[in-house]
Amino acid sequence: MKILIAIFLSLSTLFSVDLKVGSENAYKPFAYLDEKNNATGYDNEVVKIVASYIKDAKLDFVSVPWNAIFSGLDSAKFDIIANQIVKTKEREEKYIFSKFPYFYGVSTLITLEDKNITDIKELNNPKIGVTVGSNHAYLLENYLKNNPNFKAQIVYYKTSPTLVADLKNKRLDAIVNDPIAIVDYAKAQNIKVKPSAFVFEKVPVYFVFRKDSKKLANLVDEALEKAIKEGKISELSLKYFGVDQSQ
Amino acid sequence: MFDFAYFYHTAQSLLPGLPISFLIASFSFCTGGLLGLIFALIRVYKFPFLNQIVILYVSFFRGTPLLVQLFMFFYGIPIFLKSLNFNFNFALIDAIYYALVVFSLYASAYLTEIFRSALLAVDKGQIEAAYSVGMNNFQTLRRIILPQAFMITLPNLLNFFILQIKNTALASIITVPDLMGLADIEAGRSSKFLEVYLMAAIMYWILCMILEFIFSKIEKYFEKFRKSYH
Numbered sequence: 018m019k020i021l022i023a024i025f026l027s028l029s030t031l032f033s034v035d036l037k038v039g040s041e042n043a044y045k046p047f048a049y050l051d052e053k054n055n056a057t058g059y060d061n062e063v064v065k066i067v068a069s070y071i072k073d074a075k076l077d078f079v080s081v082p083w084n085a086i087f088s089g090l091d092s093a094k095f096d097i098i099a100n101q102i103v104k105t106k107e108r109e110e111k112y113i114f115s116k117f118p119y120f121y122g123v124s125t126l127i128t129l130e131d132k133n134i135t136d137i138k139e140l141n142n143p144k145i146g147v148t149v150g151s152n153h154a155y156l157l158e159n160y161l162k163n164n165p166n167f168k169a170q171i172v173y174y175k176t177s178p179t180l181v182a183d184l185k186n187k188r189l190d191a192i193v194n195d196p197i198a199i200v201d202y203a204k205a206q207n208i209k210v211k212p213s214a215f216v217f218e219k220v221p222v223y224f225v226f227r228k229d230s231k232k233l234a235n236l237v238d239e240a241l242e243k244a245i246k247e248g249k250i251s252e253l254s255l256k257y258f259g260v261d262q263s264q
Numbered sequence: 265m266f267d268f269a270y271f272y273h274t275a276q277s278l279l280p281g282l283p284i285s286f287l288i289a290s291f292s293f294c295t296g297g298l299l300g301l302i303f304a305l306i307r308v309y310k311f312p313f314l315n316q317i318v319i320l321y322v323s324f325f326r327g328t329p330l331l332v333q334l335f336m337f338f339y340g341i342p343i344f345l346k347s348l349n350f351n352f353n354f355a356l357i358d359a360i361y362y363a364l365v366v367f368s369l370y371a372s373a374y375l376t377e378i379f380r381s382a383l384l385a386v387d388k389g390q391i392e393a394a395y396s397v398g399m400n401n402f403q404t405l406r407r408i409i410l411p412q413a414f415m416i417t418l419p420n421l422l423n424f425f426i427l428q429i430k431n432t433a434l435a436s437i438i439t440v441p442d443l444m445g446l447a448d449i450e451a452g453r454s455s456k457f458l459e460v461y462l463m464a465a466i467m468y469w470i471l472c473m474i475l476e477f478i479f480s481k482i483e484k485y486f487e488k489f490r491k492s493y494h
Contacts, residue, residue, distance in 0.1 A: 149452045150452020150455075154452060173452075174439060
């Protein structure tokens with residue numbers, strides 16, 4: 018009997034899918050370890066949802082420093098990276114990206130909760146705050162350059178928490194930033210902010226596989242597609258960030 | 265590589281910050297000087313009660329970093345007042361006014377000490393001589409003590425002004441577009457840190473050199489009067 022069970026168990030591992038996931042696990046709220054040292058965070062939870070759509074999936078999270086994340090994938094320490102990876106030309110040549118993104122890094126216009134803005138032009142001669150030297154600052158500068166008739170004043174801050182404080186102080190009418198970071202800072206300061214639908218930039222985030230993992234990539238793609246269709250990923254994004262950044 | 269074309273180009277984008285830096289330094293120097301003189305007199309003549317307050321005030325503003333004071337006034341106080349349901353639209357006050365106030369308070373604390381040491385340095389015999397010819401306290405102060413104290417303190421005063429010019433680089437932390445603020449914005453755009461900050465350094469340097477030249481002329485001019493006292 019024992020032998021039978023042992024054979025059965027080894028057979029089942031033979032047919033199960035091994036999902037070894039590499040992530041930094043020091044990147045809140047996307048990938049981090051909870052109090053019991055279990056991998057959690059948005060990216061890791063997406064993987065767990067995806068795995069639930071794959072029959073006999075065996076999940077294994079590997080923590081890896083950011084600078085070793087691609088070499089870890091190359092050396093087969095794990096087979097998937099889920100760590101807010103965006104596409105670049107060099108990466109696309111070397112790796113397989115999942116067919117669908119599971120998240121979008123965005124740069125949006127954010128106001129206080131009592132305002133209802135869908136377009137930047139609804140603001141009249143506004144003061145808009147950005148962090149100095151950030152991509153958000155670059156996008157706003159570009160926008161104002163391309164829309165010379167729209168008058169706005171850019172105010173440069175050195176840190177993000179002060180941006181939020183000055184939105185509340187009404188020294189700013191809006192800020193341009195990633196809503197995830199801002200919502201987090203706002204919560205800490207007990208301030209209610211509202212990311213508007215006006216998006217300056219939207220950068221999709223994908224799973225990454227080795228070129229030889231085509232089979233696994235297909236399997237994950239199918240599962241991810243199902244999860245997206247059933248609204249599971251949107252649900253998770255809402256739970257984590259209060260906004261749906263999965264589409 | 266060092267980008268010379270860009271280096272010259274940054275001069276244009278940094279230049280508008282220079283008058284703002286100069287304004288903050290000179291405004292705070294004047295108001296801080298006036299306050300400092302009053303505070304120094306309170307200290308020297310040991311006005312009851314006020315003396316203790318001035319001691320506390322000077323100790324606080326000299327004993328805390330200017331950066332902390334700027335943060336406290338610009339971000340802290342409005343949030344604190346709001347939490348007390350004090351309804352005032354802080355957006356009406358531009359960041360530059362906070363800078364002017366905080367830099368003035370900071371300057372007044374330092375100038376109090378500079379003036380006080382100068383007042384104390386005036387020879388006691390001169391004061392007694394003034395009393396002996398029948399001058400009252402105010403006359404002694406105006407005719408004997410202040411002119412001499414001014415001569416003694418002049419180099420220190422001008423030195424402090426040049427220090428204050430360099431202190432203004434901190435104003436950018438509260439979003440004032442001074443020379444340093446514009447340099448940060450420019451460096452953020454291009455990531456060419458050496459070019460941008462070298463240009464900013466040269467601009468501060470030139471401004472301070474011009475001031476040093478003017479001040480040395482002023483000191484030479486007043487030197488005439490100093491001689492007549494000896």
